[in-house]
Amino acid sequence: QQQVKQSPQSLIVQKGGISIINCAYENTAFDYFPWYQQFPGKGPALLIAIRPDVSEKKEGRFTISFNKSAKQFSLHIMDSQPGDSATYFCAASANSGYSTLTFGKGTMLLVSP
Amino acid sequence: NAGVTQTPKFQVLKTGQSMTLQCAQDMNHEYMSWYRQDPGMGLRLIHYSVGAGITDQGEVPNGYNVSRSTTEDFPLRLLSAAPSQTSVYFCASSLQGLRQETQYFGPGTRLLVL
Numbered sequence: 001q002q003q004v005k006q007s008p009q010s011l012i013v014q015k016g017g018i019s020i021i022n023c024a025y026e027n028t029a030f031d032y033f034p035w036y037q038q039f040p041g042k043g044p045a046l047l048i049a050i051r052p053d054v055s056e057k058k059e060g061r062f063t064i065s066f067n068k069s070a071k072q073f074s075l076h077i078m079d080s081q082p083g084d085s086a087t088y089f090c091a092a093s094a095n096s097g098y099s100t101l102t103f104g105k106g107t108m109l110l111v112s113p
Numbered sequence: 114n115a116g117v118t119q120t121p122k123f124q125v126l127k128t129g130q131s132m133t134l135q136c137a138q139d140m141n142h143e144y145m146s147w148y149r150q151d152p153g154m155g156l157r158l159i160h161y162s163v164g165a166g167i168t169d170q171g172e173v174p175n176g177y178n179v180s181r182s183t184t185e186d187f188p189l190r191l192l193s194a195a196p197s198q199t200s201v202y203f204c205a206s207s208l209q210g211l212r213q214e215t216q217y218f219g220p221g222t223r224l225l226v227l
Contacts, residue, residue: 009153032212043117043203043218044156051213089155093212100146100171101216103155 003027004092006104013111019077021107023090026071030092034101035064035075038087047088048075080111115139117219119204125225126194134189134222136204142217144210145187149173149200150221156203162187163210194226 005024013019023033034049050057050064050073057064063076077084087108091101120135138145146161148171158171162181176198178190187206191198202222207214 004155006155036218041220043205043220045218046215049213100158100161101156102172103148103157105153105155 003030003102004090004104006090006107008107009105010108011110013077013080013109015080015082015111015113017080017111019075019080019084019109019111021075021088021090021109022072023074023104024070024072025092027092027094027102028071029094030102032093033064033066033073034091034093035062036089036091036103038089038106040086044089077109080109082111082113085109085111117204117206117217119202119219119222121222122220123223123225125227126191127227128195130194131190131192132194134191134202134204134224136187136189136219137185138187138204138206138217139185140206140208140217141184142206142208143184144208144214144216145181145204145206146171146216147177147179147187147189148203148205149198150203151200159189159202161210194224196226198224199226200224 035047036044037047038044061078066073090104117138143164147159148156160179162168204219205216207216
């Protein structure tokens with residue numbers, strides 16, 4: 001049972017465009033939603049995270065939008081740059097126990113120059 | 114700080130062989146965990162530890178053993194490797210394992226089981 005569904009699998013965006021990656025979850029116990037960025041040959045690194053008590057969080061060119069009723073959240077990358085080309089993972093953590101993360105399957109983003 | 118370090122970077126094993134993947138962190142983090150990453154599958158939790166002497170199973174624990182004798186180290190043992198364990202393994206750590214804490218990932222170990 002896949003608890004966090006991520007789409008699309010891959011995405012090509014032109015430089016300066018907006019990249020949008022979507023995730024949906026099933027477990028209503030999830031209450032912390034981080035996004036990780038992974039460059040080839042490297043480990044994932046935290047990009048931005050959101051709690052369900054807010055509908056949007058922005059950090060620079062990266063924005064998370066959160067829809068609690070629909071159990072969906074998305075990452076928007078504004079003014080996408082070639083340096084943003086990486087694999088992006090959404091994740092979720094439940095409100096009990098420790099910070100064990102359930103990851104989506106990942107989105108490979110390519111920003112063309 | 115070196116952060117989270119993992120050794121080896123690459124390893125080739127034959128079916129049935131055993132090996133230990135090493136993970137160390139120098140941030141005095143209590144929480145450490147192991148994930149495996151397979152193409153199109155995201156990262157899946159294998160085992161985690163909330164402090165020295167305390168470990169627990171994650172989503173895919175079968176075929177793997179862990180122990181935590183020190184705060185710094187969290188090795189992952191494959192007792193009898195199988196081709197299905199071919200994967201990239203990541204170790205991660207956070208301060209106390211609380212949900213809102215940043216988890217720091219190591220660079221990964223790429224394992225091929227023939």
